[in-house]
Amino acid sequence: xxxxxxxxxxxxxxxxxxxxxxTRGSGARLDAYRxxxxxxxxxxxxxxxxxxxxxxxxxxxxxxRAERKRVEQEGRKLVVAERPMGTFTRQVFLSDTxxxxxxxxxxxxxxxxxxxxxxxxxxxxKFAIAA
Numbered sequence: 481x482x483x484x485x486x487x488x489x490x491x492x493x494x495x496x497x498x499x500x501x502x503t504r505g506s507g508a509r510l511d512a513y514r515x516x517x518x519x520x521x522x523x524x525x526x527x528x529x530x531x532x533x534x535x536x537x538x539x540x541x542x543x544x545r546a547e548r549k550r551v552e553q554e555g556r557k558l559v560v561a562e563r564p565m566g567t568f569t570r571q572v573f574l575s576d577t578x579x580x581x582x583x584x585x586x587x588x589x590x591x592x593x594x595x596x597x598x599x600x601x602x603x604x605x606k607f608a609i610a611a
Contacts, residue, residue, distance in 0.1 A: 508544075508568040519578055519596045523570060526590035527563070533592060537580045542572045544592065577601070 510523040525533065525546050532547040547567045550558075574580060578596045586593045 508546075508570045510570060510572070512572070514598070517598045519574075519598060521572060521594040521596075523592045523594070524590065525568065525587070525592050528568075528587075528590070530587045533585075533587060535583070535585050535592075535594065537574070537583065540574045540576060540578075540580070542574050542580075542583075542594070544568075544570045544572075544594075546592075 508523060508525065510521055512519070512521045514520070521542075523544055525548075528546045528548050534543075534545040536543050545567060548563075548565050550561075550565050574596070577599050579599045580596060582597050584595045586595075
């Protein structure tokens, strides 16, 4: 019996496994969607001090860095430590159709929301048809 080999499917599985394990416990999961003329990215960063969040765009690569620190108190003895601490980084490759100069960032209830307007040239246009 012949079995069809799909290299892209195997590559897809591998990258999913690598990126999924890299972000599984990091607290840096994200959702990205288009809402009208705006592209929105929501990144979960629970327990992060907003002052530690750094958002940069360099050549259409959006990078978000944040740090979560464990609060140490005298006399407190840590028994279980499952919550990830340290610096979290997520990168997203952005389309040329986004106006990154007008990116806006808001942090509320542990979620960093980035809104990026779509450029005018990328918006759908209607054209008149001459008869």
